[in-house]
């Protein structure tokens with residue numbers, strides 16, 4: 043089967059998480075991704091959070107599948123020459139260095155344009171233009187600056203970051219979309235362009251509903267669906283919503299059978315308006331279907347704590363999976379709180395290629411998350427991440443370097 047991005051060659055100058063997420067996706071869609079790393083250490087994540095001494099970490103392997111790795115010191119003049127050759131022969135350069143690092147290397151937009159006007163130059167940065175544009179940024183900084191931390195957690199606790207890597211992997215995803223759109227536009231313009239995805243912008247985009255609520259709060263001074271209502275008073279900014287649903291359908295996390303010993307014996311349950319009569323039947327409160335205090339969504343907003351306390355009395359008599367089975371029969375939206383252990387073992391996720399087992403020459407077998415985007419005419423086969431510099435000779439030969447030239451570059455520690 044052909045792949046969506048067959049024939050697209052990516053100069054992958056990314057490291058850590060955000061950039062590698064992007065180029066891994068492009069590789070899964072069929073692009074030839076050449077990862078450029080410094081000899082010796084390579085991408086810093088190869089050595090971070092190691093669980094096996096001397097072996098590429100899971101952090102690295104799980105973000106760099108289906109790529110080729112070459113080592114190159116791009117600060118040495120001969121290394122820069124190789125980089126220039128790569129620029130001439132690739133379609134896209136992807137990077138997520140600290141602001142200005144590419145310019146300091148002499149790889150300016152103008153320089154790239156001269157070598158290859160069709161090249162797309164795609165960058166992740168922590169911030170877009172503005173007061174923080176020169177800052178180095180990691181995941182949690184982006185979550186804090188993008189509005190996620192101030193709106194996550196409980197209203198009586200401090201701001202909180204989430205485990206979902208929305209700043210890193212989220213921005214990588216946005217960048218990949220920008221690159222594909224730029225490749226499409228190049229079909230008509232014949233020109234490359236710069237693509238920028240900032241981590242703050244990405245997080246804010248994912249917190250869109252919170253900016254919605256900020257404006258509602260300023261206009262009406264209350265947010266009926268938030269847990270502070272009707273007992274508490276609101277401040278000037280959108281408060282942390284705990285586990286309340288972000289939409290207009292009230293929801294909560296409720297204890298299930300076994301919660302005393304199992305930290306994940308919980309279910310998320312949404313009392314969607316259409317499912318309200320069914321909810322009442324399931325918990326044996328049929329009177330609530332017609333009772334004025336509960337009959338309408340607006341009336342229920344005044345009693346959410348009581349409603350969820352009653353629901354929890356019911357969920358505590360069932361395991362999360364028993365509760366799921368019963369609630370799904372009535373089309374009541376709900377979801378079990380799944381631990382990573384449970385997710386790793388879930389057969390349906392293995393069957394769809396969302397969880398994949400990969401074999402690695404020095405690590406052995408490990409699990410990874412496969413391509414979350416499934417296409418009917420461009421399938422994804424996940425292959426292991428490259429060892430550092432594994433493809434240096436192969437790529438240089440493809441670029442037209444002779445064996446003697448490669449030996450010389452090696453002797454001069456350029457590769």
Ligand code: CAO
Nearest residue numbers: 058059060079080115116117138139140143167168178179
């Ligand atoms: N050959 C020679 N030099 C190389 C090289 C190579 N192959 N690859 C990288 N370098 C150099 C860079 O040119 C840079 O040199 P200068 O500082 O002299 O310009 C240097 O290595 C370090 O790059 P860096 O500043 O990007 O790396 P860092 O570890 O200090 O910072 C990070 C890491 C992530 C904070 C920073 O890159 C950043 O803010 N990136 C943008 C935002 C981002 O993507 N953050 C998400 C990271 S994932 O959690």
